[in-house]
Amino acid sequence: MLTEDAIRTALDQLLERRTASTRLTSMGVGSDNLDAGRRYLLSTVDDGWHVPTWPKEHGGRDATRTENAQIGRVLREYVVPDLYAFAIGLGMAGPALLAHGSKQQQDQWLRPIASGTEVWCQMFSEPEAGSDLANLGMRAERDGDEWVLAGQKTWTSRATWADWAICLARTDPEQPKHKGLTMFVVRMDAPGVEVRPLAQMNGDVHFSEVFVDEARVPDAWRVGDIGEGWRVAMTVLAHERSGGAGRGGGDGSHRESRVPSWIADLVTPPSRAEHARSAVVRDEMMRVYGFDMVSRWTSQRAADEARSGGAPGPAGSGAKLRTVVAYKGRNYLVNRAIGAEGMLADGHGALETITSPSMSIRGGTDEIQRNILGERVLGLPGEPRLDRDVAWNVSRRGV
Numbered sequence: 579m580l581t582e583d584a585i586r587t588a589l590d591q592l593l594e595r596r597t598a599s600t601r602l603t604s605m606g607v608g609s610d611n612l613d614a615g616r617r618y619l620l621s622t623v624d625d626g627w628h629v630p631t632w633p634k635e636h637g638g639r640d641a642t643r644t645e646n647a648q649i650g651r652v653l654r655e656y657v658v659p660d661l662y663a664f665a666i667g668l669g670m671a672g673p674a675l676l677a678h679g680s681k682q683q684q685d686q687w688l689r690p691i692a693s694g695t696e697v698w699c700q701m702f703s704e705p706e707a708g709s710d711l712a713n714l715g716m717r718a719e720r721d722g723d724e725w726v727l728a729g730q731k732t733w734t735s736r737a738t739w740a741d742w743a744i745c746l747a748r749t750d751p752e753q754p755k756h757k758g759l760t761m762f763v764v765r766m767d768a769p770g771v772e773v774r775p776l777a778q779m780n781g782d783v784h785f786s787e788v789f790v791d792e793a794r795v796p797d798a799w800r801v802g803d804i805g806e807g808w809r810v811a812m813t814v815l816a817h818e819r820s821g822g823a824g825r826g827g828g829d830g831s832h833r834e835s836r837v838p839s840w841i842a843d844l845v846t847p848p849s850r851a852e853h854a855r856s857a858v859v860r861d862e863m864m865r866v867y868g869f870d871m872v873s874r875w876t877s878q879r880a881a882d883e884a885r886s887g888g889a890p891g892p893a894g895s896g897a898k899l900r901t902v903v904a905y906k907g908r909n910y911l912v913n914r915a916i917g918a919e920g921m922l923a924d925g926h927g928a929l930e931t932i933t934s935p936s937m938s939i940r941g942g943t944d945e946i947q948r949n950i951l952g953e954r955v956l957g958l959p960g961e962p963r964l965d966r967d968v969a970w971n972v973s974r975r976g977v
Contacts, residue, residue: 580645585627585652592621593656601839603660607780607933612697612739614659619694627653629668629692632676636684637692662784663739667691667698670814671744678761678802678810687742687763699740700814701731701764701788708733709946711746712755712808713974716790718747718762725749725762725795727770730787735940737773737786740766744814746807751971758970759807763799770794780932816894818941838867840908843926844915854915863915866907873897873904892954895947902944906934 603609622628623637630646632638641649661668672691675684690696707714716729727747737743743764750758764771770793775783802810841863844854854863880897912927913920922928938944952958965973 580641580648582648582652585649586655588625589627589652589656592627593618593658596655596657598839598842600657602657604662607782607929609660609662610782611660612663612694615661615664616694618659618661619664619692623689623693626692629672632672632688632692636676636688663697663736664691664694666700666736666740666744667696667742670700670817671698671742673817674744674761674801674810674814677813678806680798682798683763683801696741697736697739699734699736699743699766700818701734701737701743701745702811702814703733704730705732709943711811712759713970714746714748714759715974716745716747717751718749718760718795720749720797721794723797725797725800727762727764727790727793727795730789732785732787733776733940734773734786734788735784737766737788738775738783742766743788744801746811748970749804749807751974752969753805754967755965755970755973756808757805759811760804761801761807761810762795763801764790764793764795768793768795778933778936780929782933815942816891838870840912841867844912852917859911859915862911866904866911869900869907870904873900876900892950895942895950896955898941899944899947899951902937905937909934 619628626632626634626637626639626641627649629638630641630649631643632640634640639645668691672688675687679687687696691698701716702711702714704714704716714729716727716731718725718727720726725747727745729747731745734743743766745762745764746759747762748758749760752758766773770791772789772791774787774789776785776787777783778785844863876893877897877900880891880893909927909930913925913931916926919925920928920931949961953960
């Protein structure tokens with residue numbers, strides 16, 4: 579039986595332990611470094627430490643849900659680099675391929691995802707189909723053993739790095755919007771695919787517009803049945819909301835930590851301590867710390883539910899909302915508490931502060947998450963949907 583001590587013995591041969599001084603970025607903030615993440619994934623793929631529940635032949639170790647939880651707990655004690663660049667492959671596209679992909683597709687793509695040798699992105703949102711994803715208009719028309727794709731995607735995270743994309747396109751405009759969609763895999767350097775990066779206010783260029791002009795995709799790269807794209811997309815999004823490949827980056831807190839590193843960084847340097855130790859800031863600090871702990875527990879509950887049910891459920895939306903509150907709360911407090919330094923572009927926590935607003939938008943807006951919780955968890959009546967049973971090419975013009 580796998581034990582936590584046995585996991586530590588194995589990981590000690592591969593990774594460094596975290597210490598109180600370990601600091602790692604998260605969500606790719608201020609970093610375009612793929613090398614550290616790729617080295618980590620290559621070092622752990624043979625024994626399947628990062629994606630333990632995946633089959634051994636695809637870079638996992640056929641771990642049980644209990645073993646997966648054990649490995650996740652122990653990995654927090656080690657320096658796991660920020661895996662933002664690899665997260666869509668590891669946490670969204672990979673699980674979707676396991677659930678809906680053919681054996682040929684799994685053999686082709688899963689091991690390179692697990693090893694970090696190939697990066698994936700997710701081509702879902704469009705200029706006129708963001709929160710209303712099912713309203714997307716990218717078309718895919720069959721031509722023999724190929725599909726011809728044309729249209730535009732936007733807010734495509736990791737597109738500048740990606741080798742592959744999982745792409746939702748419309749194959750039957752005469753069906754209602756949810757029913758005429760099919761999922762494809764697209765090679766990002768294929769003829770007809772153009773990536774145009776979008777600069778963010780924090781200086782990162784992690785989102786892009788993607789223009790697809792008559793790009794050809796083999797039918798062998800279609801994931802799931804024709805017209806079943808929405809079902810595949812829901813698998814992808816459920817994993818995204820539940821945390822996906824969340825083992826990577828973080829605040830550097832190690833096993834024996836009693837004070838979170840973000841608090842230690844705030845109260846230790848003399849230049850910041852005077853502001854940070856005031857009664858008002860201490861009170862706010864404990865309030866944010868409470869949010870942070872609730873966020874961790876909510877995420878753990880969502881992960882436990884996903885393990886027990888075999889797939890993420892709507893509880894992931896609650897975890898995502900809590901994570902946003904905690905992330906923004908920490909960073910806004912740090913910015914306010916350090917005084918004048920908080921106005922400087924290179925001040926302590928500046929990157930995290932100006933990244934924080936995006937957390938309420940990326941991965942599904944807060945409003946969408948609340949709708950999911952209201953309808954699927956609390957059982958509240960759904961919002962009126964006049965276009966549910968109307969052909970997309972009719973509803974697109976307005977019902």
